[in-house]
Amino acid sequence: DAKTTQPPSMDCAEGRAANLPCNHSTISGNEYVYWYRQIHSQGPQYIIHGLKNNETNEMASLIITEDRKSSTLILPHATLRDTAVYYCIALHYNTDKLIFGTGTRLQVFP
Amino acid sequence: KAGVTQTPRYLIKTRGQQVTLSCSPISGHRSVSWYQQTPGQGLQFLFEYFSETQRNKGNFPGRFSGRQFSNSRSEMNVSTLELGDSALYLCASSLSDRGRNEQFFGPGTRLTVL
Numbered sequence: 001d002a003k004t005t006q007p008p009s010m011d012c013a014e015g016r017a018a019n020l021p022c023n024h025s026t027i028s029g030n031e032y033v034y035w036y037r038q039i040h041s042q043g044p045q046y047i048i049h050g051l052k053n054n055e056t057n058e059m060a061s062l063i064i065t066e067d068r069k070s071s072t073l074i075l076p077h078a079t080l081r082d083t084a085v086y087y088c089i090a091l092h093y094n095t096d097k098l099i100f101g102t103g104t105r106l107q108v109f110p
Numbered sequence: 111k112a113g114v115t116q117t118p119r120y121l122i123k124t125r126g127q128q129v130t131l132s133c134s135p136i137s138g139h140r141s142v143s144w145y146q147q148t149p150g151q152g153l154q155f156l157f158e159y160f161s162e163t164q165r166n167k168g169n170f171p172g173r174f175s176g177r178q179f180s181n182s183r184s185e186m187n188v189s190t191l192e193l194g195d196s197a198l199y200l201c202a203s204s205l206s207d208r209g210r211n212e213q214f215f216g217p218g219t220r221l222t223v224l
Binding site for chain 2: 044045046100
């Protein structure tokens with residue numbers, strides 16, 4: 001499983017876009033990029049995933065570089081409720097085994 | 111649609127005892143995974159079950175075991191509890207037997223070992 005690297009923490013003003021980077025330079029062609037987040041003391045919550053195309057859903061957008069070595073999760077209009085730890089995970093298509101790193105602690109401030 | 115449920119939510123045990131935690135996946139989900147979360151080690155994968163078979167296992171000692179029933183409900187057991195087993199134990203279920211679907215996590219069982 002490819003290792004992912006994320007900044008330990010980021011701040012974002014409420015209403016602004018939060019852009020969370022992730023480096024996965026050793027990702028293989030069989031691995032998807034998944035994003036989850038964990039709000040304090042709750043179970044992780046799925047956000048979005050992609051293989052090589054950019055993806056968007058009601059929560060966020062995922063931008064994957066053409067060489068697939070990095071990606072960015074975008075929360076277009078961050079709210080205080082988006083304060084959480086965000087995990088970027090490279091997941092092989094044939095497994096449900098999530099390998100969580102240390103993630104990025106996003107603090108959204110008023 | 112009901113989410114993933116875990117019972118009990120909180121548990122206090124003493125060293126040497128054993129404990130069984132239960133997880134009921136979302137209806138129709140056949141894959142169930144277990145994770146341990148501690149402040150020091152973060153979120154770590156324990157094992158994954160699909161159709162009553164263990165498909166993946168993390169790097170945990172044999173004291174940690176699990177099983178899955180025909181209705182996809184799963185249990186995990188920890189024997190001879192140690193202080194370091196104090197953690198939040200999370201269960202997740204997914205629809206497919208492939209890694210291309212989101213996993214839905216339960217609220218967790220917080221185990222305290224005294």
